[in-house]
Amino acid sequence: MSDSIKVVARVVITPGKEEVFEKNAVALCAATRLEEGCLSYHLFRNPAQTGVYVFVEDWASHQIWQHHMDGEALRIFNARLPAGTIANIEIHPLLPVA
Numbered sequence: 001m002s003d004s005i006k007v008v009a010r011v012v013i014t015p016g017k018e019e020v021f022e023k024n025a026v027a028l029c030a031a032t033r034l035e036e037g038c039l040s041y042h043l044f045r046n047p048a049q050t051g052v053y054v055f056v057e058d059w060a061s062h063q064i065w066q067h068h069m070d071g072e073a074l075r076i077f078n079a080r081l082p083a084g085t086i087a088n089i090e091i092h093p094l095l096p097v098a
Contacts, residue, residue: 004039005065005093007057012088018051024080025053031073032057037064051087065093 013021025043032041037060046052059065068074 003061009055013051017085028077
């Protein structure tokens with residue numbers, strides 16, 4: 001079995017802050033895709049729910065993903081977002097079953 005993991009992160013943005021979130025999230029995606037062990041990293045917008053976004057990630061290992069979570073790209077992203085931009089976030093690291 002592969003050591004790779006998928007990660008799904010559902011992010012709810014405070015109304016009116018979607019534009020600033022998207023601008024910074026696009027930069028985060030570009031930086032993250034350059035990280036060692038990042039197999040894919042994409043952001044999607046829910047067209048039926050304003051302000052709901054989902055990151056879908058594929059990492060070579062849990063350890064590499066954890067390094068990303070503690071890494072520079074996310075630190076920069078979080079520092080650039082105005083306070084209160086993210087209303088809620090759920091992060092789900094997923095291991096394959098079948």
